[in-house]
Amino acid sequence: MNNIKHTLNIVLLLTLSAAIYPAIKAFRSHEKKIKRNGSLADLIGNTPLLRIKSLSEATGCEIYAKMELCNPGGSAKDRIALAIIEDFEKKGMIRRGKGDIIFEGTSGSTGISFAMLCKAFGYTAHICLPNDTSQDKLNLLKMYGAEIEKVKPASIVDPDQYVNAAKKGAKDIASSSSDINAVFADQFENDCNWKIHYSTTAPEIWEQVNHKLDYFITGSGTGGTLAGCSMFFKEKSSSIKSVLADPQGSGLFNRVKFGIMYDQVEREGTRRRHQVDTLVEGIGLNRITHNFAKGEPFIDDAERVLDEEALKMARYLNENEGLFLGSSSCVNAVAATRIALTKANKGDTIVFVACDSGTRHVSKFWKHALDYDYTSDLREVVNCK
Ligand SMILES: Cc1ncc(COP(=O)(O)O)c(C=O)c1O
Numbered sequence: 001m002n003n004i005k006h007t008l009n010i011v012l013l014l015t016l017s018a019a020i021y022p023a024i025k026a027f028r029s030h031e032k033k034i035k036r037n038g039s040l041a042d043l044i045g046n047t048p049l050l051r052i053k054s055l056s057e058a059t060g061c062e063i064y065a066k067m068e069l070c071n072p073g074g075s076a077k078d079r080i081a082l083a084i085i086e087d088f089e090k091k092g093m094i095r096r097g098k099g100d101i102i103f104e105g106t107s108g109s110t111g112i113s114f115a116m117l118c119k120a121f122g123y124t125a126h127i128c129l130p131n132d133t134s135q136d137k138l139n140l141l142k143m144y145g146a147e148i149e150k151v152k153p154a155s156i157v158d159p160d161q162y163v164n165a166a167k168k169g170a171k172d173i174a175s176s177s178s179d180i181n182a183v184f185a186d187q188f189e190n191d192c193n194w195k196i197h198y199s200t201t202a203p204e205i206w207e208q209v210n211h212k213l214d215y216f217i218t219g220s221g222t223g224g225t226l227a228g229c230s231m232f233f234k235e236k237s238s239s240i241k242s243v244l245a246d247p248q249g250s251g252l253f254n255r256v257k258f259g260i261m262y263d264q265v266e267r268e269g270t271r272r273r274h275q276v277d278t279l280v281e282g283i284g285l286n287r288i289t290h291n292f293a294k295g296e297p298f299i300d301d302a303e304r305v306l307d308e309e310a311l312k313m314a315r316y317l318n319e320n321e322g323l324f325l326g327s328s329s330c331v332n333a334v335a336a337t338r339i340a341l342t343k344a345n346k347g348d349t350i351v352f353v354a355c356d357s358g359t360r361h362v363s364k365f366w367k368h369a370l371d372y373d374y375t376s377d378l379r380e381v382v383n384c385k
Pocket of ligand 1: 224226
């Protein structure tokens with residue numbers, strides 16, 4: 001009798017478990033969807049991959065944007081700022097909550113990412129930048145509480161250039177008797193930069209495209225995104241092509257295509273005040289950084305993109321997709337579309353990086369974009385008649 005009772009109990013238990021299990025599973029998956037995060041840093045990375053319907057349908061390729069603008073600080077630079085801070089902490093060079101200072105020379109998004117994370121972790125961000133940096137970015141830095149040091153625009157060989165000014169600032173504090181520690185983040189030369197894209201951005205994309213990728217396209221500022229992702233994808237398959245999207249005035253296009261660093265604006269007597277003569281911010285350079293050099297062996301091709309093409313693409317994506325993208329993202333979108341129309345096979349998967357949003361480019365790039373009438377002919381937008 002006892003045996004029968006015992007068996008019945010077990011059957012009852014099993015039946016109950018079978019009934020409850022789907023409910024527990026459903027609850028867990030719901031919980032996953034409404035995941036809570038304990039720190040701002042937890043929100044960095046795992047950005048969405050957005051299919052760009054209008055570009056895909058018009059080209060016959062599957063074109064996606066890696067939405068790095070969805071990071072909490074609004075750009076891919078959150079990833080590298082966090083990686084650099086954690087590296088300094090691991091080496092015991094800075095301590096949270098002690099007022100230690102992180103110096104960086106940047107006129108772009110990296111300063112905003114450092115400023116955000118410094119506030120979250122109890123550091124001070126000291127950002128050196130050219131004195132003609134757009135008011136949009138200065139305001140953001142101020143609101144995140146960064147110390148701002150403006151210097152006159154100068155070439156990298158000038159000791160007062162903003163990257164050199166940041167390096168010097170950190171060195172001066174480090175060699176003083178102050179209790180405060182200071183470090184120079186050095187995004188252009190720091191290995192943490194390409195490594196974080198190798199270990200997070202690229203693997204995320206790889207999973208998001210279900211391991212089917214034909215082209216990866218992005219511009220190069222420090223070169224970290226291009227280097228880390230190109231290296232990762234080449235290890236996955238040698239047939240995945242990495243393409244540099246380069247704005248007018250940058251020497252990197254010629255470096256990739258012909259092995260020489262040269263642009264028209266380098267001609268004797270024509271050198272401008274700014275090394276890269278474009279409305280586009282964040283990408284294009286006339287020197288080889290350590291991060292770019294790391295990725296150079298894995299870059300297959302380059303597309304040069306004119307400001308006019310990027311501006312027309314800004315309007316196209318806004319009109320067709322509701323996207324309001326920053327200037328470098330529009331350069332990448334032009335290169336992706338041109339590759340799709342001229343070099344890719346129908347059905348190929350193409351991913352480009354959407355680095356930041358148009359909100360950081362209102363007073364410069366987008367002011368000019370509004371001067372262009374919307375063009376529905378995509379071939380005209382990317383100059384592929
Ligand atoms: C808006 C924007 N897009 C693209 C880039 C280029 O990224 P990377 O430095 O990884 O080459 C930068 C870099 O400063 C940037 O600020």
